Amino acid sequence: MTLKFHNTPTQEVEEFVSLTEKKALVYTCGPTVYDYPHIGNWVAYIHWDTLVRILMANNYDVTRVMNVTDVGHLTSDADEGEDKLEKGARREGKTAWEIAKFYTDDFLSGMNKLGMIEPQHIAKATDYIPQQLDLVRTLMQRGYTYQITDGIYYDTSKFPTYADFARLKPEAQKAGARVEINPEKKNHSDFALWKFTPAGEKRDMEWETPADLLEKKADNKPVMGFPGWHLECSAISMALLGNTIDIHTGGIDHIPVHHTNEIAQSEAATGVRFSNYWIHCNHLKVDSTKISKSLGNGYTLKDLEDKGFSAMDYRMFVLQGHYSNEGNFTFDALTSAKNRLHNWRNIAALRHQIHDTLQNDRDKVASDKTVLLYAAPQAVIEAISNDLGTPEALRIIDDAFARILRARLDNIHRHAFLELLETIDATLGLQLLDSTPDISDEAKSIILERNRAREQKDWLKSDALRDRLLEQGILIRDTDKDSIWEYKS
RNA sequence: GGCGCGUUGGCGGAGCGGUUACGCAGAGGUCUGCAAAACCUUUCAGAUGAGUUCGACUCUCAUACGUGCCUCCA
Numbered sequence: 001m002t003l004k005f006h007n008t009p010t011q012e013v014e015e016f017v018s019l020t021e022k023k024a025l026v027y028t029c030g031p032t033v034y035d036y037p038h039i040g041n042w043v044a045y046i047h048w049d050t051l052v053r054i055l056m057a058n059n060y061d062v063t064r065v066m067n068v069t070d071v072g073h074l075t076s077d078a079d080e081g082e083d084k085l086e087k088g089a090r091r092e093g094k095t096a097w098e099i100a101k102f103y104t105d106d107f108l109s110g111m112n113k114l115g116m117i118e119p120q121h122i123a124k125a126t127d128y129i130p131q132q133l134d135l136v137r138t139l140m141q142r143g144y145t146y147q148i149t150d151g152i153y154y155d156t157s158k159f160p161t162y163a164d165f166a167r168l169k170p171e172a173q174k175a176g177a178r179v180e181i182n183p184e185k186k187n188h189s190d191f192a193l194w195k196f197t198p199a200g201e202k203r204d205m206e207w208e209t210p211a212d213l214l215e216k217k218a219d220n221k222p223v224m225g226f227p228g229w230h231l232e233c234s235a236i237s238m239a240l241l242g243n244t245i246d247i248h249t250g251g252i253d254h255i256p257v258h259h260t261n262e263i264a265q266s267e268a269a270t271g272v273r274f275s276n277y278w279i280h281c282n283h284l285k286v287d288s289t290k291i292s293k294s295l296g297n298g299y300t301l302k303d304l305e306d307k308g309f310s311a312m313d314y315r316m317f318v319l320q321g322h323y324s325n326e327g328n329f330t331f332d333a334l335t336s337a338k339n340r341l342h343n344w345r346n347i348a349a350l351r352h353q354i355h356d357t358l359q360n361d362r363d364k365v366a367s368d369k370t371v372l373l374y375a376a377p378q379a380v381i382e383a384i385s386n387d388l389g390t391p392e393a394l395r396i397i398d399d400a401f402a403r404i405l406r407a408r409l410d411n412i413h414r415h416a417f418l419e420l421l422e423t424i425d426a427t428l429g430l431q432l433l434d435s436t437p438d439i440s441d442e443a444k445s446i447i448l449e450r451n452r453a454r455e456q457k458d459w460l461k462s463d464a465l466r467d468r469l470l471e472q473g474i475l476i477r478d479t480d481k482d483s484i485w486e487y488k489s
Numbered sequence: 490g491g492c493g494c495g496u497u498g499g500c501g502g503a504g505c506g507g508u509u510a511c512g513c514a515g516a517g518g519u520c521u522g523c524a525a526a527a528c529c530u531u532u533c534a535g536a537u538g539a540g541u542u543c544g545a546c547u548c549u550c551a552u553a554c555g556u557g558c559c560u561c562c563a
Contacts (some may be wrong), residue, residue, distance in 0.1 A: 032562080044563035077512085082559080168559085169491055229561090238491030244507065252493075258562095282494065288555065320502070326494050326557070333501050336512035343512090383504095391503045395510055402509090406527070459522055466524080477525045484526085 003058055003385045005051075005247070006324055008255060008278040009165055013387050016277065018246050021404035025245040026052065027237045028119065028273070029254060032069040034088035037110060038298035039314065039329060040291045041243040046315055047281045047323040047388060048249045053427050054384045058088075064119040065106040065240045067233055068107070070100035071126050071205045083226070086203060088165050088258050096204035100126070110301050113311035115429040121240050125232040129207050132235040136193045136213055138269045147215045148184035151195040151225065155343045159264045161345045166256040178399040191261050192228035201222040225365055234274070238266065252282055267429040281323040288325035288328055299329075307331070312430060313338040319390040319428055339489075341430065346486040347401045348421055348432040352439070353484060354414045373416040377423035397424060439485060443474055450476070451483055 003016040018024050028048050031037055055062050073083055085096040092099060104124070111118065127134075136152060139145050156162045163169070168189075194213070197206050204257075214223060237245060242264075250259060259278065266274040267369040286297040301311055317337035321327045376396060384393040386410050400420060404412055421432055427476050450465035475486045 030563080037563090041563050047563090166559090167492065249563095253558060253562055256492080256559060281563065283563065285556075288556075291562090322503085324494085327554095328495095328501085330501070332513070336501065338512090340512055388502085391510090392505090395504055398511055399509085454522085457522070463523070475525070477527090478521075478523095479526075480521085486526090 001058055001382060001385050003054070005277055005279050006387055008259075008280050014277070016246075018060065019244065019276070022060055024055045024062045024247065025241045026055070026062060026064040026234070026247045027241060027245055028064065028066040028248065029233055029248075029250040029258070030066040030068050030122070031103075031107050032084055033100050033107060033300070034084040034301070036289060036300045037107060038165070038300055040286075042110065042114065042301070043284045043323075043327065044249070044251050044281050044320050045111065045116060046318045048103070048317070048322075049114075049429060050388055050390060050427070051247070051249065051279065052117055053429060054381070054388065057381050057423075057427050058385060059402070060104045061438065062082060063121075063241065065121040065123055065236060066119040067236050068100075068104050068124045069229065069232065070104065070124050070437060071096070076474075083203070085205065085249070089204060096458055100124075110311070113460075114315050115312065115431050117429070118198060123236045123240065125227065125236070126205065128232060128236050129227065131239045132231045133194070133207075133210055133213065133230060134434060135235045135238075135265065135269055136211050137195065137210075139265060140213060143191060144268050145263075146186065148182075149196075150184075150198070151192045151214065153185060153190045153266075154191040154193050154261070154265055154343070155186055156191070156264060162189065162260065162264050165263055166260050167263065185483065191230060191257075193231050193265065194225050194226055197224040197226070230258055230265065234262050234266040234269075237262075237274075238270070243270040243274075245275050247277045247279060249279050249281075252280045252403065255280060279323075282326045284327040284329055286329045288403060301302060304334070309338055312435070313341055315430065315464070316361050319430075320389055320394060323388055323472075342487075342489050344397070344430070344432060345436050347404060347474065348436040349438075349487065350404065350484070351414065351417060352436075353482070354409050354412050355418070373400055373403065373413055373420065376416075376420050380420075380423055380427060390428065393428065408479070409484070436487070439474055440472075443469060443472055446474070447483060447485065453472050454478075454483075 004013050005010070005016055007014045026048075028045075032042065052062050052064055071083065083096075085099055088099045088103075089096040094102075108118075108122075125261075136145065138432070139154065140152075144155055145152050146155055194209065196209065197203050203224070203226065206226050209223040209225045237248070247260075247274050248259070248445075263274050285291070286295075286299070289295065289297070291298045301314070304311075304314055313334060314337070317329070318327070320337060320340075378398045380393045383389045383396055387390070397420075404417065424430060425432055425434075446465050446469055450462045450469075453462040453465065469476055469485070470488065473488045475488050477484050477486065
């Protein structure tokens with residue numbers, strides 16, 4: 001099967017060809033762990049989880065790295081702002097290290113709730129300080145750096161293709177820029193590789209700047225410092241995956257600055273292409289407007305849970321939209337997604353109610369319905385392989401489920417049905433199988449008893465038994481042949 | 490000023506060059522011991538104007554409106 005992705009540099013949907021056959025090296029720009037992630041942040045990770053799943057469904061051996069930014073991410077890219085971690089630490093009266101640990105753990109637990117496949121490597125920026133310093137050293141030796149008062153900077157004018165990736169037009173951009181320009185910088189787009197701790201300050205997180213990286217030293221005191229944000233992704237990616245990787249993912253906001261800078265510093269250092277494919281997801285709006293702290297619409301998973309929505313409900317909501325489109329979150333839309341997932345679960349639960357022999361299955365192969373059901377898993381994989389077309393995949397699943405719902409239980413091909421459910425869980429991570437356990441033997445015997453009562457037209461008894469099942473969270477609906485149970489919503 | 494994304498039926502929101510999304514809500518009906526479900530029907534679907542085409546909601550261009558990025562952010 002052909003895998004295709006929209007590749008940012010070419011702005012086209014391209015066929016995916018990996019560096020090594022059937023192996024995929026993937027790098028995901030991870031969270032800055034200074035606060036709870038909001039639903040907009042999670043959109044990206046849900047899409048990248050789908051990316052990993054569809055690679056695996058196409059038999060790729062995936063090695064994925066996600067960094068955790070636990071140092072150096074400034075609140076402003078004018079390279080003057082505070083470090084987010086240090087700021088968060090002051091806010092909560094803790095050290096930056098404690099803040100990083102707390103929010104990293106919270107992030108990982110969120111990934112788990114959302115049913116994500118954990119990357120093979122979760123790399124903390126602070127664990128890769130030597131590699132980052134090595135990268136600065138290489139860039140220095142190649143003449144790409146210069147030192148000013150507050151740090152060591154990358155000279156973007158030395159990298160001729162700097163503007164290409166994001167199709168930047170530096171002069172035009174300047175006109176509308178809201179950034180204060182650091183007068184010591186040679187070019188507007190130059191960025192800090194390594195920042196010096198300001199004189200007289202002591203940071204929770206700081207490292208000694210190696211002497212050979214400093215242009216000149218006034219005295220013999222160590223110069224403390226910390227990495228600029230862009231440096232870590234390059235250093236970690238190259239350390240764990242090599243100089244060139246297959247796919248680098250991120251949000252669209254990363255295109256003009258973060259990824260542009262990653263490419264500049266990585267390719268200047270190695271002389272080879274940093275990543276063959278760049279996949280970027282669009283942003284999520286809430287109630288048609290941007291997510292921002294001041295509007296109070298940056299809901300967290302916890303906020304959704306408090307309102308009665310699970311992480312999986314939210315995952316369904318995200319999968320309903322395409323990653324390249326701007327999404328719009330509303331609680332009505334989330335309710336729709338929740339209902340859809342609930343309906344799907346009830347359909348998944350039908351597998352407990354089909355009692356087949358192999359012989360039955362063989363007989364059913366002949367019918368058109370079962371043929372269509374057999375085609376569904378492949379169709380789902382194809383849809384997602386085509387530039388992560390999850391909305392199309394959901395449509396295919398709805399189609400297949402509608403056929404199942406209309407069919408009588410003994411007309412459903414159990415094997416094909418199970419295969420479809422397994423494919424859905426493998427590619428979309430909705431955990432339909434895990435979330436739909438069989439009912440208890442007691443409940444089953446109540447259903448049998450009720451069926452006997454119905455045969456005897458003892459409606460009083462049958463309705464009483466139905467109420468008893470309802471108390472256990474089990475709804476019964478009678479069709480002309482079967483009595484089917486469902487989970488109460 | 491530059492770079493993007495969007496505009497679909499009562500609401501939210503998809504796919505597709507020629508046929509149903511789906512969810513929520515309303516109305517009528519079929520079926521049913523009842524309930525539920527399912528199914529059928531229904532309320533101007535495709536911002537506007539051109540173009541390509543035998544044929545466009547789907548491709549191209551323009552216009553209008555909305556919205557995001559160009560400080561940190563997914």
